[in-house]
Structure formats: C-alpha cells, structure tokens
Amino acid sequence: DVKVTQSSRYLVKRTGEKVFLECVQDMDHENMFWYRQDPGLGLRLIYFSYDVKMKEKGDIPEGYSVSREKKERFSLILESASTNQTSMYLCASSPPGGGSIQYFGAGTRLSVL
C-alpha cells in the first residue's frame, strides 16, 4: 500500500512565524502535490512537483513556497504565517502518468493565531 505521511496532524502557530509542513511518500512516486481544504471552497492546489528540484505553481501559491530536495519528500513552507492560512493542508503523490490517481496523507490541520 502507498503510504503518504504528513509530519503533524495538528499544528498551532502565531502570525508571522515561518511554518514548515513535511510530507513523505514511500512509493517512489514522481509527482507530489500540496492542497488546502476549506469548508465551502473544496480542495485547492497550492503547488506541485513532477521531479526532484522541480516545482510548479497551482491555483493559490501566494504566501507559500515548496522544496523538493529528495524524491520522497515534499515540503510546504509558509514564509510568514497569517490567520487566513488557517486550514487543512493535504499532501498527495501519484505515479508518472497517473496524475489524477493521487494518494493522500491524513492532513495537517493548521491554526494560525
């Protein structure tokens, strides 16, 4: 079974802090994704990566950056956390050519106070 592990289930941070959300997958997948999920807004793509050191912006990249130094790890960085970044963050991975069959982690519920 594919396993996508997110480092934290719950996180509380203060406004202005730099926040790192880590995601690791164990199936050697090329593709990795970061989404946020908010009530009434559904799933929104922040960034994705098709290979090590490659990244592409999704629909809502502002205020976020990512890092993919190793194939199995994809990190989401909130440069200066703000209250409107309070959300559920979901990481996903998929094999090459299977971009729409994605395997998700359990999510990190981030609260920015």
Add this chain to the structure above:
Amino acid sequence: DAKTTQPPSMDCAEGRAANLPCNHSTISGNEYVYWYRQIHSQGPQYIIHGLKNNETNEMASLIITEDRKSSTLILPHATLRDTAVYYCTGAGVGRSQGNLIFGKGTKLSVKP
C-alpha cells in the same frame, strides 16, 4: 475542468447497495470521470475512474452514461465504514492534469 453536481446527502442501509449519482454535463471528450471519498478526519481516497466504459474494481463499480453527461458510483454492499463524503470530478490524464477539483460531494451515511 468539468463542473459536477451531486446530491448533498444520501442514506443507505448496511448491506444494501449504495448508488451515488453525479452529473457532469460539461465534461470534455478526453476527460475521465474520477471518484474519491473522504472519511471524516482523513485525506481523500481514490476509488475508481473511467472514460466511457463501465468499470469495476474491488471497491466499487462505475456506470457512465453513453452521452457521458452523468455517472453512478455503486458500492454493492455498503458497510458502516463506507460512511464518507464522496466526490466525483473530471480530469485528464498525464502530466498536466494532476489538479483535482472537488465540488461539495455527497455525504453518504450508512446506517445499521
């Protein structure tokens, strides 16, 4: 991306078949229909996908109408663990189509 319409909620008795409909009248010819579900406090889980033929796997069956404007996900023998929000979406294949867009989905409640 295809916009989808699903009923907000459905109930199903345990052991019975759950039939979840989805309208996707704007789906384009090369877009597949994907179904995911999300159990409370977990990430979404892929269920099944199809283009125009009916599909079946160990989790579910997918029936797509001939005009591809709607589809039905069938859970043949629903269990309490199938209680979740079910999403259908249209998506292409390949490198550029990884952006999943979910609507509000259908909240399926399986009752004993």
